[in-house]
Amino acid sequence: MFQKWVEKTIVLGEEKTVEVRKDSFWKRRVRIMARVGLEITSVENFDEVINKPCVFCMPEKLAKFDEKIFGKEMLENEHAFLFPNINPYAAHSAVCAFKKHYIKPGDFNATMIENNLELCMKYLEKVREMDEKAKYFSINWNYMMPAGASILHPHMQVVASEHPTTYMEKVMEDKNAFKEYVREEVKSERFVGSVDNIEIFTPFAPFGFNEIVGVVKGSLNGNISNIASVLEKIISYYASIDRNSFNIAIYSSFDDSIPPHFRCITRQNMVKYYRNDCMFFEKLHEEVILEKKPEEVARELRKFLKT
Numbered sequence: 001m002f003q004k005w006v007e008k009t010i011v012l013g014e015e016k017t018v019e020v021r022k023d024s025f026w027k028r029r030v031r032i033m034a035r036v037g038l039e040i041t042s043v044e045n046f047d048e049v050i051n052k053p054c055v056f057c058m059p060e061k062l063a064k065f066d067e068k069i070f071g072k073e074m075l076e077n078e079h080a081f082l083f084p085n086i087n088p089y090a091a092h093s094a095v096c097a098f099k100k101h102y103i104k105p106g107d108f109n110a111t112m113i114e115n116n117l118e119l120c121m122k123y124l125e126k127v128r129e130m131d132e133k134a135k136y137f138s139i140n141w142n143y144m145m146p147a148g149a150s151i152l153h154p155h156m157q158v159v160a161s162e163h164p165t166t167y168m169e170k171v172m173e174d175k176n177a178f179k180e181y182v183r184e185e186v187k188s189e190r191f192v193g194s195v196d197n198i199e200i201f202t203p204f205a206p207f208g209f210n211e212i213v214g215v216v217k218g219s220l221n222g223n224i225s226n227i228a229s230v231l232e233k234i235i236s237y238y239a240s241i242d243r244n245s246f247n248i249a250i251y252s253s254f255d256d257s258i259p260p261h262f263r264c265i266t267r268q269n270m271v272k273y274y275r276n277d278c279m280f281f282e283k284l285h286e287e288v289i290l291e292k293k294p295e296e297v298a299r300e301l302r303k304f305l306k307t
């Protein structure tokens, strides 16, 4: 399932190496090399953006649900509120914002994340009642602008449809092969541990920087608080290595076709004149360039989870 080789070349009298990895389940390759500057790690002050007026701080300006269908215009609990996405990505598309306008990665706690995920699940229950065709869903998070967020105020996004995404379709194509893929990763040196009912590993051929995958044992609904507690640890790990932008996706379905699991990656930090972390390799060749091996990420995370 996993193959790797090293390509060598001489530049200015010095040997340079590129490790190429091929993952036959995902049918994709990644390249790992010494620093190429795609992963920006410096931390700059961005108070100017934090202090801008924000539409998520003005709930009256946000889109509302039809009260006849949802019973409420907006779903709400102590730390989060959920409302329709004004730019829907699918037949069912909602935004679940945290109540605080700005939260540093190190300041997210499990309760806040759990509150947010609970509202996402409530919304999905309604979707299920309204539209039995909408089988596939995901809960997604772009944290900060380099990760694709258009608004700084932290928020997750729920997307549900009768059609899977490209990623989901790959998982569904051969569910046994996906299970075999997870088994291979769990057997490897990249397995971080089984924490709160979730098997955590760093993948052989990551989709992005510092990638961590969690596979839920059991149902998604029954493990919301476990996922929240693991995500708190992962985000705290990202904070500990000074990353302030990340993406998270939780994938699942109402039938049994997509085993509930999530992927987390860091993106570039919030710096003013940044170089994008996607170039021709990522966008046009479907290959990710990495500067750190997933085995190293696993070692760091393992150490972090123990302390």
Ligand SMILES: [Zn+2]
Binding pocket: 054, 055, 056, 057, 100, 101, 102, 153
């Ligand atoms: Zn705000």
